Amino acid sequence: MILCHRCGNKFTPSHQAEKNQTHTENNVSAWQYSENTFATPPFVKSLASSAMNGFQPQGETVQDTNSVPDSELRIAPPQRSTVQLWPWLLVMLIATIFAGFLIQQDKWLDNRWFRSTLINLNLPVQQRDKDWLIVPESVQPEWVVRTDGSKVLLIRGKLRNLLSCELLVPEVEITLYAKHQPDQILDTLQLPITMQPDEHAIKQVPFIAPDADSMPVGPLSSRDFILLLQSLPDNVGDFTLSAKALQG
Known part of the structure; x- marks a missing residue:
């Protein structure tokens, strides 16, 4: 600065003005905006770096996030284990x-x-008496006189398989009741079902029973049977029939 003693005005030499102008432009350029980022002056960066270094824990390294790609900065969420409920x-x-x-x-x-399903699968299921039905209207008793003059009771009937599978032929249980006392049981007999005897064999003495019927009865089908009772009490009045399934 130069002070004029005549007019009292102050003047700046040309080289000093250029120097001041250059210093001002440098200070302004350090604080200018870039496109979207505020440019930090060098002395502020050094202060921030010193402060970060001062608070850095011992044994740990602070990673500069500016040098790490964005893909590495994203933390993947933990994967959930899938559970199958069915x-x-x-x-x-x-x-x-x-x-x-x-x-x-x-x-x-x-x-x-x-x-029926269990039996068809060959599972060990015992037969039951309920698996069979002696058709009531099929039962026909008949007294037959044999060649020696004795009488035998011939009972004809029909068995029905109630299951949807093959079953072995059951036996028939015969309960005999007294003639004058219907509630009194005289005897109980259990006879196997045999092959059909002919009329001539029934009247012969002695009666030779045919072989037992070993053919299974088909699903929901029926089988005729004939029972011959040779020795009966004198006062037999009535009887009942019931199927007895074979065990084993």
Whole structure:
């Protein structure tokens, strides 16, 4: 600066003005904006770097995020393990069905369709008397006089298989009641069902019974039978028939 003693004005030499102008432009350029980022002055960067270094924990390294790609900065979420529910549901369903079968075993076995299915699968299921029906209207008793003059009781009837599977021919249980006392049981006989005897063989003495009927009875089908009672009490009045399934 130069002070004029005549007019009292102050003047700046040309080389000093150029120097001041250059210093001002340098300070302004350090604080100018780039496109979208505020440019940090060098002395601020050094202060920030010093402060970060001062707070850095011992033994750890601070990674400069400016040099790491964005793809590496993204932290992948933990993968969830997939759980298949249908195997557990299937196991629970089978366990429930099995437990229900054990609790209601007798009722399940009384079901004819269920029993037929088990037998058709060759599972060890015992035959029951309920698997058979002696058709009431088919029972026809008849007294037959043999060649020696003795009388025998001939009973004709029909058996029906109630299951949807083959069954072995059962035996027939005959209960005899007194003539004058209908509630009194005189005797109980259990006879096998044999092959059909002819009329001539029935009247012969002694009676030679045919072989037992070993042919299975088909599903839901019937089989005729003939029973011959040779020795009966004198006061027989009535009788009943019931099927007895073979065991084993």
